[in-house]
Structure formats: structure tokens, C-alpha cells
Amino acid sequence: MLFFLAAFPILVLLLLMLLFRWSGPRAGLAGWAAAVAVGVFAFGLTPQVFWVSQVKGLLLSFFVLAIFWPALYLYNVVQQAGGIRAMARGMEQAVGDPGILTVVLAWAFSGLLEGLAGFGLPIAVVAPILAGLGVNPVTAVAAVAIGHAWSVTFGDMGVIFQTLIGVVHMDPVQLVPITALLLGAACLACGLAAAFLLGQIRRWPLVVGLGLVMAGVQYGLAAGGLTQLAAFGAGFSGVCGAVAYGLLKRRIGVRPQRPREPGQIDPIPPRGASSRREMVSVISSYGVLTVVMTVLALPGPVRSSLYPYAWQLTFPEVTTRLGHVTQAGAGQAFRVFVHPGTAILVVAGVSVWLFARLGFSAAGSWRSAARATWHSAVPASLGVIATVGLSALMEHTGMTLLLAQGLSRWMGNLFPLISPWVGILGAFASGSNNNSNVLFGMLQKNAALLLGIAPALLVAAQTAGGSLGSMLAPAKIVVGCSTVGIKGMEGQVLKKTLPFGLAIGLLVGLVALALAALLPGG
Numbered sequence: 407m408l409f410f411l412a413a414f415p416i417l418v419l420l421l422l423m424l425l426f427r428w429s430g431p432r433a434g435l436a437g438w439a440a441a442v443a444v445g446v447f448a449f450g451l452t453p454q455v456f457w458v459s460q461v462k463g464l465l466l467s468f469f470v471l472a473i474f475w476p477a478l479y480l481y482n483v484v485q486q487a488g489g490i491r492a493m494a495r496g497m498e499q500a501v502g503d504p505g506i507l508t509v510v511l512a513w514a515f516s517g518l519l520e521g522l523a524g525f526g527l528p529i530a531v532v533a534p535i536l537a538g539l540g541v542n543p544v545t546a547v548a549a550v551a552i553g554h555a556w557s558v559t560f561g562d563m564g565v566i567f568q569t570l571i572g573v574v575h576m577d578p579v580q581l582v583p584i585t586a587l588l589l590g591a592a593c594l595a596c597g598l599a600a601a602f603l604l605g606q607i608r609r610w611p612l613v614v615g616l617g618l619v620m621a622g623v624q625y626g627l628a629a630g631g632l633t634q635l636a637a638f639g640a641g642f643s644g645v646c647g648a649v650a651y652g653l654l655k656r657r658i659g660v661r662p663q664r665p666r667e668p669g670q671i672d673p674i675p676p677r678g679a680s681s682r683r684e685m686v687s688v689i690s691s692y693g694v695l696t697v698v699m700t701v702l703a704l705p706g707p708v709r710s711s712l713y714p715y716a717w718q719l720t721f722p723e724v725t726t727r728l729g730h731v732t733q734a735g736a737g738q739a740f741r742v743f744v745h746p747g748t749a750i751l752v753v754a755g756v757s758v759w760l761f762a763r764l765g766f767s768a769a770g771s772w773r774s775a776a777r778a779t780w781h782s783a784v785p786a787s788l789g790v791i792a793t794v795g796l797s798a799l800m801e802h803t804g805m806t807l808l809l810a811q812g813l814s815r816w817m818g819n820l821f822p823l824i825s826p827w828v829g830i831l832g833a834f835a836s837g838s839n840n841n842s843n844v845l846f847g848m849l850q851k852n853a854a855l856l857l858g859i860a861p862a863l864l865v866a867a868q869t870a871g872g873s874l875g876s877m878l879a880p881a882k883i884v885v886g887c888s889t890v891g892i893k894g895m896e897g898q899v900l901k902k903t904l905p906f907g908l909a910i911g912l913l914v915g916l917v918a919l920a921l922a923a924l925l926p927g928g
Contacts (some may be wrong), residue, residue, distance in 0.1 A: 410811045411448045412805035415441035415796060417846060420831075431785055434792025441799045444849070449803040456730070456799070458724045461838070463736040463798035465719065466572045467791045469745075470840070473565045473789075476750035476785050481522055482775035483757050484691050488765040492684035497645060498539075501652040505606045507537055509613065510599045512549040514620065514644025517557035519592075519636030523693065528554045529886035537890045544895060545603060547886035548902035551877040553600035556593035556908075557637035558839045559585060564634035564746060566840045566869070569790075572738055573797060573847040574865050578633070585866040588629040588634070588826075588831035590621030590915050592870055593640065595913055599906040612651060620644045626795040634746050636760075687757075687766045695753045702744045712743035730804035770922030789841060796869065797844040810852030821853055822918040823865050826911040829871025833879055840871035846872075867918040875913050877903045 416773065419437035422428040485491075501507045505567055516528035529550045536546035547626050559566055567585075594617035601613050624640035626631070651684030701708050723734040742748060758772045800806045814821060828850065833840025846868055848902070854864040876882055883896045884904075 408448065411444050412800070413809040414444055415800065419793075419845075421795070425477075431788035431792055433567060434476075434789050434796060437798065438585065438792050438796045440801075441796050441805070444805070445726075445799060445803045449805060450730070451799075451803050452724070452727060453705035454722075455726055455732070455802050457723045457804035457863045458721050459798040460721070460795055461738050462721065463795040464791070466738075466798075467524075467567065467794045468741065469572065469738045470569045470790060470794075471783075472745060473568065473750065474562060474747075474786070475779065476747045476754055477522065477565070478783050479549025479779040480691060480695070480750055480754040480757065480774060482778045483761070483772065486686055486771040486775050487685035487687040488759050489687040489689075489691070492687075498651065502656060502894055503605075503652060504539065506609060506612065506648060506651065507607065508539060508604045509553075509597070509601045509606050510539055510616075510645060510648040511536060511539075512546075512553035512604065513597045513613075514616065514648065516550050516554035516641070517561075517620070517647060517894070518556050518638055518641030520557040520561035521635070521641055522562075529882055533886045533890050540605065542897050543887075543890040543892045544817075544902070546890055547883065547892070549600045549603045551883060551886060551903050552603065553596055553876050553879040554904050555910075556589055556596045557641060558876045559589055559869045560628060560636035562634055564636075566838075566843065567633050569794075569840050570843045570847055570865070570869050573794075573844055574849070574851045576862065576865065578706040581865060582628045582633065582864045583625075583862075584862050584925075585869060587871065587921075588627040588866050588870040588917060589873065590625055592874060592910060592914055593617055593621045595910045597872075599910065603902065603906075616644050616647045618720050638754045644785075652881065670795055681887050684766070687761060690760070691753060691757045695750065695758075695824055698749045698753065702746075702749060703789075704709075709744060713741060715743050716741045724802065726803055728804070730807075733803050736880055744906070762889060773869055785832075786838075789838070790844075793841045793844045797848065801848050804902050806848045807852050810849045811856060814853045814856040815847070819857060819859075819922070820919070821920045822864060822867060823915040824872030825850060825918055826869035826874065826914040827908075829868040829873070830875035830878065830911050834874040838879065839869060839876055842875060843869050843874035859922050860925040863918055863921055863925055867914060870914050871911055874907055874914070878907045 415437045418440040419433050422433040422436055427771060428915045434881050442451070442456070443457075462539065464703045497510065498507060501510060511532055516532045519528040519531055532550045532554075533543075533546045536549065537543045541549070545555075546725070546850075559570075567578075571581070574581075594614065597617045597620075598610060600608070601607050620640040620643055623643040624636045628636040632639070652822075674844040700714070719737045721735060722739055723731065725731045797806075817824060822869040828846050829839070829842050834847050848866060849865040850868040851861045853859075878900065883899050887896050887899060
């Protein structure tokens with residue numbers, strides 16, 4: 407009975423979103439209210455436990471949102487200047503081969519965009535481009551949903567991974583290598599799946615080659631301490647590899663033929679030459695940002711001088727009426743000068759001023775960027791606050807530990823096999839990997855400790871599964887269908903993405919199961 411009560415808040419959240427189609431913030435608030443009620447009546451929630459858990463949750467939410475808002479605003483500033491579209495047009499000219507171009511757009515370019523902004527923007531941007539190139543609209547949305555899924559954990563300038571670290575209270579040095587390894591396998595699988603869906607599976611040798619490069623770059627950047635740039639750098643390396651492939655084919659005189667697939671619409675005429683100044687806008691903004699974040703992240707005199715400036719609250723030990731103890735300790739630390747959001751905000755401000763001076767964007771375009779940011783960020787922010795508060799409450803009352811104990815007894819040593827599917831379920835229901843990690847991150851860590859499995863392995867499998875679950879998230883599919891003019895056909899898109907999501911999740915689970923036998927336990 408207690409196991410069911412511990413799961414009840416999560417079940418409320420899932421059922422309201424899946425059956426009643428409530429929004430993430432609304433369902434998250436309902437789940438939070440259910441957790442409060444269950445905590446009071448069944449788990450001995452006290453006022454002190456309540457306020458400690460919720461203040462900790464608010465601090466973590468603020469830390470994450472301080473990255474998310476500036477990252478989204480910078481993206482919109484560059485979008486207003488035409489930089490993102492110019493990048494896509496430049497790829498179209500450089501790659502040349504229309505078949506490879508569709509795969510690279512759906513897979514590497516969308517991953518690059520996920521690294522910059524995330525939260526549904528890659529589908530909103532890339533799906534219309536694919537449809538314009540002649541891909542069936544349903545296939546276009548599905549291909550991008552599948553293609554970008556590998557990049558979500560390290561996407562949005564590292565927001566999701568930073569949240570995960572805060573939720574599970576783990577050293578990034580332990581978690582990053584395994585996470586990057588599992589996501590590398592997912593990257594390769596997502597590329598092959600997108601190629602299959604786009605009718606380009608015969609190009610699998612090139613896809614495998616690009617996938618290995620992308621996985622390697624993502625691993626290297628993440629392991630080197632640049633998790634904020636790992637997805638962006640991996641996607642960028644894939645784009646560069648495809649451009650090099652296109653240049654090589656033109657050099658040896660091979661002329662690619664445009665493939666056709668059943669149900670494909672007529673392609674639009676090729677776009678004109680990319681505007682040089684539009685390309686300058688995206689290169690200047692994200693190029694400078696890459697340099698700044700690299701300097702701040704790597705050991706050196708700059709980081710050493712700025713890192714000590716921190717603000718952090720210390721919380722007392724709290725105990726529920728039933729005796730569940732949460733030890734005293736510090737909350738989320740804010741190191742304002744090395745926080746990724748600070749660098750992004752400064753670059754965004756300089757970009758607004760520079761674009762206006764050079765005529766890259768119209769007067770007042772910063773206001774349009776701000777409005778677009780507000781409309782996208784407010785719902786996502788409310789969802790983050792609600793789900794983080796829910797997770798913190800469940801952790802401090804012992805609900806998460808009880809769920810982990812039940813699941814670990816049920817699955818035993820096979821738990822790593824289904825660990826990614828737990829993440830997929832959370833992302834499908836809540837709409838994002840971020841929310842999935844908040845809901846199930848501590849559950850996976852506790853299950854690992856109970857089973858004697860390395861905690862980093864199950865937490866990494868959780869976030870890899872949550873990343874893959876983004877291809878099934880109704881909220882993202884709705885965005886894609888709206889941008890290509892097929893609103894109401896979300897079910898057809900889900901039918902295409904669901905088999906791939908489950909299959910790739912099983913693949914990641916098999917890799918995790920194999921690693922469980924090699925890594926020392928918790």
C-alpha cells in the first residue's frame with residue numbers, strides 16, 4: 407500500500423498529461439499537490455521538512471532557468487537576424503547531395519540547434535526546412551524528432567545535465583563519461599533511424615562514419631569539462647563532415663541525384679545564395695560564446711580568479727514524523743561569474759547592440775526576440791519549478807527511496823535493461839528529459855545503491871532514456887506538426903517515432919546491462 411501511495415503523485419502527473427492532455431505546468435502542480443497530501447497523511451511530512459525541500463527545489467530551479475532564459479533569448483536574437491536560416495541555406499549549398507542533406511539536417515544540424523537552445527526549437531526550425539526540400543511533412547517531423555534525440559541531455563547549453571547533477575547530488579566527473587558513452591551509442595542509432603525514415607539507409611557507411619565522429623566529439627567535450635558545448639560541438643562536427651563529403655564529391659566530379667520517396671511533395675526551388683552578413687551573425691554570436699565558455703570552464707587563471715565568488719545556503723537536518731532523515735548540508739551553489747547563464751546573457755546583450763549597429767537586424771528586433779522568449783520560456787519554467795518541487799518533496803519524505811526499493815526487488819540485476827525505458831516514460835509523459843530526470847533521477851540512484859550497481863550507470867541510463875523519450879513527447883510533436891501545417895496529425899508522427907524510440911532505448915539498456923558487469927558497484 408505504501409508503495410502505491412509513494413507512486414501516486416507521479417501517477418497523477420502521468421495520467422493527467424496522457425489521458426486528460428493537461429499541460430506540463432498544470433499537471434506538475436497537481437502532482438505536487440498530491441505529493442503534499444500523501445506526504446502529510448502517509449509519510450509524516452512536517453512543516454520543516456516541507457520548507458527545506460521546497461527552498462532547495464526553488465534554488466535548483468533558479469540555477470537551471472538562469473541558463474535557459476539567456477540561451478533561448480540569444481537563439482531568438484540570432485534567429486531575428488536570419489542567422490539560423492542562413493546556416494541551413496549554407497549547408498544546402500555546401501553539401502550538394504539532397505539525400506545526405508536531409509539526413510544531416512534532421513540529425514546533426516538539429517542536434518547542433520538542440521545544443522544551443524533546445525526545448526522543441528530544433529523540430530520547429532528543421533522540420534519546415536525538410537518539408538521545403540520535398541520531404542513528406544509527417545516524415546519530416548518524425549525524422550527530426552528521432553534525429554535530434556541523442557543531443558538532448560547535453561543540449562540547451564548544458565541546462566538538463568546541470569539539473570541532473572543537482573537532483574542526484576553526484577560528482578560530474580563520475581557521471582559524464584558513462585553518460586557520454588551511452589549517448590554516443592544513441593547518436594549513432596538515431597542517425598541510422600533518421601536515414602531509414604528518410605529513405606537514405608543505403609548511405610549507412612557515411613552515417614556510421616559521421617556518427618562515430620559526432621559521438622567522439624561529444625565524449626571529448628563532455629569529459630573535458632565542456633558539457634555546455636558537447637551537443638553543439640558534436641552536431642557541428644557532423645555538419646562539417648557532411649560539408650567535407652559534399653566538397654570531395656564535387657571535386658571528383660560526382661553529381662548526386664535527388665531521391666524520391668512515396669508520398670513526397672514537390673520540392674521548392676532552391677534558395678538564393680546565403681547572405682554573408684546573416685552568416686556573420688550566427689558565427690560571431692555562437693563563436694564568441696564558445697570561446698568565452700571554454701575559457702570559463704577549463705582550468706586556468708581566469709577560472710581560478712572568478713570561481714571563488716559563490717553564494718550558497720546551508721540547510722539543517724530534517725526528519726519526518728516516521729523517522730526518515732535528510733542530513734544537513736548545503737544547497738545549490740551559485741558561482742555568478744562562471745555560471746553559463748552569465749556568459750550567455752553578456753553575449754546576447756552584445757549581439758543585440760552589434761546587430762543593430764551593423765544593420766543585421768531591424769530596429770526593435772530585440773523586442774521581438776524578447777517576446778518570443780517570454781512565450782516559450784514561461785510555460786517551460788513553470789513546468790521546471792513544479793516538477794523540481796515535486797521531486798524534492800518525494801526525496802525528503804522517503805517516497806523516492808521506497809519506490810527504488812520496490813523496483814529493485816522486482817527487476818533485480820536486470821534493472822539496467824529497463825532503466826532507459828524509465829527515462830523514456832518520464833520524458834513522454836512530462837514533455838522533456840529535464841522533467842524526467844527530476845522525477846526519476848534519485849529513484850535510479852537509489853535503485854543502483856540497493857542492487858550494488860554503480861549509481862552513475864543507472865543515472866546515465868536514465869538521462870539517456872529521457873533524451874530518447876523526447877522523440878515521443880507529445881508537446882514536441884505538436885510543435886513540429888504546427889510548423890509544417892499538419893496540425894491534428896500528431897498520431898501519425900508518433901506511430902513513426904514510437905518503434906524507433908523503444909528499439910533505441912532497448913539498445914541503450916543492453917549497453918548499460920553489459921557495463922553493469924564491468925563497473926564496480928555502488
